[in-house]
Amino acid sequence: MASYQKRGLRSWLLVVETGADSDKFRDKETKTIRVPEELLKTPKKLEQHLDEELLKFKIEVETGVFFKADNMKFSDFVPEWKKKFAEKHLEETSQGNYLFHLEKRILPYFGHMLMQKIKPLHIETYLDDLSQSEKEKHQKSTGEKLGSATLVYNYRVLRSVFTKAKEWKIIKENPLDGVKKPKEEQKEVEVYGEEEVSLILRLLEPEPVLFKSLIILAITTAMRRGELLGLEWKHVDFENGIININQSIPKYKNGQPVIKGPKNKGSRRKVAIPQIALETLREFERQWKKDHFNSEDTWLGGSYRFLFSNENGMPFYPKTIGDKWRSFHKRNSEHGLKYIRFHDLRHTSATLLINEGVHPKIISNRLGHSKIGTTMNVYGHVIDSADKTAAEKFQGLFTDKTKTDVSTHSKVVDELLTDC
Template sequence: MASIQKRGENRWRLVAELGYDAQGKRVQERKTIIVDDPSLLRAPRRLQNYLDAELLKFQMEVEAGHYIRPEKLTFEAFIEIWINKFVEVELQEKTKVSYKFHAERRIVPFFRTMHMDKIKTMHITDYLDYLRTPEASLNRDGKPLGSATIVYNYRVLRSIFAKAVEWRVLKDNPMTGVKKPREDDIKEMEYYDEKEIELLFMALEDEPIQLRLQVTLAVTTGMRRAEMAGLEWKNIDLVNGVIDIKQTVTMFKDGAPVIKGPKNKQSKRRIALAPAVIDEMKLYRTEWAKMKLQLGDKWTAGDSEFLFCRTSGEPSDPERLTKRWISFHRKHDLKPIRLHDLRHTSVSWMVFKKVHSEAIAKRVGHTNTKMLQIYAHIFDSVDQAAADVFDGMVIPAKKKA
């Protein structure tokens, strides 16, 4: 008969019965559980109900053949549990995709059949060393992984084994003592300087209004790509010239946009528009309305009115915004920077124009002004302007004489 045995102050052993074997020996499975909730420990009846429920669940798992002893749990089997109980439940869509990709394509093939309790710190360091070899590359060219990818794998491993300890599959975490790999090939932030900005807007003059507005918004508002993809006309007040950032489109999953709130509390913000940008938006509003009218029944997005949208009315895939930008800067032979670097250009220009750091941080949705320190060196003329304020303060010795 299934039973519960007290093994300590907050520890109990569950015993599930499976009858008798061919030799008449009783077949049992045992599992130890720990109750950490003080309020539960102080309420005997509630505690007993909880233990009874855990015992019934354990007995059913054993009878159904679903229970696996932690010491017999393979890494591959645990990853399936980790994905279903943590990745799919707690992570954002883009992070889900990344975690699952690295776990299934890189990490599982390395540890696949090892039992969880047999994986030691040395195995983790061996894996990180393996990532630095050409064999770890999933590209046809066999180019070694960048340090950022290796660090990302470290983060995924840390999550896997932290959950293994939290769920008491493991007593000790093999990640303890494993240092985070160095990121020694981080790509420096890029931006357009004054002359490059001038070339950019000259190149935009004869481009379609949709592309023109996309690039203009990126430079003049510092919006993130996901914020531009999630922008609807209802979020824009053309009379007062402001944009409210209330939602983002981070990616597409199974052909549908993943629409969520801003990145953080500061990201939900109001951005003022320059008069020239308001004029561009009014022009685009007219063109956009004509396009929607012409689409007729093809418009299936209901009341949604995304600025940058597909012919169905659904928002543009953020990747599409990136591809549009790449095609544009290649066409005009502009310096090749990322779409996100237009956001850096926006901040850099405000630094150049001596806008207060608090105002810049609020405008672009930075959590604090410390993020702006990386922009201080952007334009040589900023430093020169700082030097010029001291002109006249120092009187040369010859003039003093």
């Protein structure tokens, strides 16, 4: 049974009975709505509007879509947030990271609490506890001080959850509005210098051409790992020496690669490659065709022709690339090459270009950043250092010129005095 009753000038209470409990009292769900003021002047339209709202509410209750905000726990809301927001709007990798922090840290802390009862002080206490506990665990296992990334990421996840809760009228106030975002320490990226890159190129000589191509492209194009995995032969323009970056494989899901479009509007781009990369890719293409033609594995790649794939056509798992890079470094440890992550080859590429005086806008385009501000934020310290080097060059230029002018002037004066 469903009904509605007037509660105020423009508000009505919708009531839907859901059954009877053991004491013969009727269980029911209620919802208060406000109607547009213009409907109050037309009784027939008002009645029609209320009937429609009541019917929608009845369907929500009977199908389980309706949830009562007053009694909703944090653990009950998260699945709604995941289904209605995260799975629809978050990029695959971000979605996985958000859920990881929710399940590992946030849900065990807030899960039992009512959404309406969570206040800014609860958030502050959580972040303080997290900061202390994570630092202790990290220091115990590594002896190093924990960075701010975990703290900031947890704040970001909570902000997303509670922002949606407020938009969906589950809560009246967002408790994050009263909490200052934790200060994020700008961590300097680990990169290779020119001499180290030259060493890597020498060490790559005896390596299989597939791996050689992977590392050379990572250094010379600054492509992301997922972009390298999504690269197909049709994206390589040999005639013009250009790589067309159109898709990415950030992860596997249910045993299949997740093939996605560009990360942002700047990620779909064309990147020019140097001659060494072009020559290596030509060699790689010949070897790739030979390997796949002679392979006895069943082709599983469909219409795709990924560069960095198994002989069955399936692209490598993202983790595989990191594993191959670590193995290469371990095999060559006697050369004294420091270890950096595979992703840091992207940073290396950007840093080398900055130090060569390439315009930040061009570097930003090669990196696939949608805004040059992102490039400036990540590589600001490198740009500052390069700027100081540029100033020193000017100083050297003018100093040398001044010395030359003074020397020449002195010589002329000496000659004139001698003539006299």
